Amino acid sequence: MGHEVNFEWCVMLVKVRAFASFREILGGEKELDVEEGSTIRDFLDKLAIANTRFKDEAFDESGRLRDYVSLMKNRKRIDSEEDLLTKLKEGDELAIFPPVSGG
Numbered sequence: 001m002g003h004e005v006n007f008e009w010c011v012m013l014v015k016v017r018a019f020a021s022f023r024e025i026l027g028g029e030k031e032l033d034v035e036e037g038s039t040i041r042d043f044l045d046k047l048a049i050a051n052t053r054f055k056d057e058a059f060d061e062s063g064r065l066r067d068y069v070s071l072m073k074n075r076k077r078i079d080s081e082e083d084l085l086t087k088l089k090e091g092d093e094l095a096i097f098p099p100v101s102g103g
Contacts, residue, residue, distance in 0.1 A: 010036040012090035014043060021098045025054050034088060040073060041084040043094060057098070068099035 011033040018026040026047065034043055044065065048055035058069050064081075065071075071078035072095040073086065088094075 012036055012088070014038075014088050015091070015093040016043075016047070017093060017095045019095065019097045021057070022054070022096050025057060026051060026096070038088050039085050040071065040078060040088060040094065043088060044084070058096070070097040070100070071095065072097075 012035075013031045014034050015029065015031050016026065017029045032043075032046070034046065038046075044058065048059060058066060060066055065084065071083075073088075074093055075095075078084065078086070
């Protein structure tokens with residue numbers, strides 16, 4: 001009588017809101033499943049795997065997030081590469097902005 005192991009990893013829902021050209025690429029607001037313990041970078045990588053156009057627009061050839069991409073987690077700006085290693089929690093909201101132009 002062994003123990004049954006549940007191989008369904010704990011997943012959580014994270015909301016993504018894309019703006020301007022990223023909205024055209026990713027669609028509007030949506031919730032996506034991510035594994036518990038995922039970082040912002042993991043989440044962005046998942047989006048890039050699912051959508052090559054997003055990958056081309058958001059990441060350079062070396063896989064780094066382009067400087068002009070702006071991110072906010074729960075309405076707070078993500079400023080550095082280290083911030084991308086922040087772990088997400090159930091119900092977090094990630095907003096993705098393309099370059100802003102204007103005058």
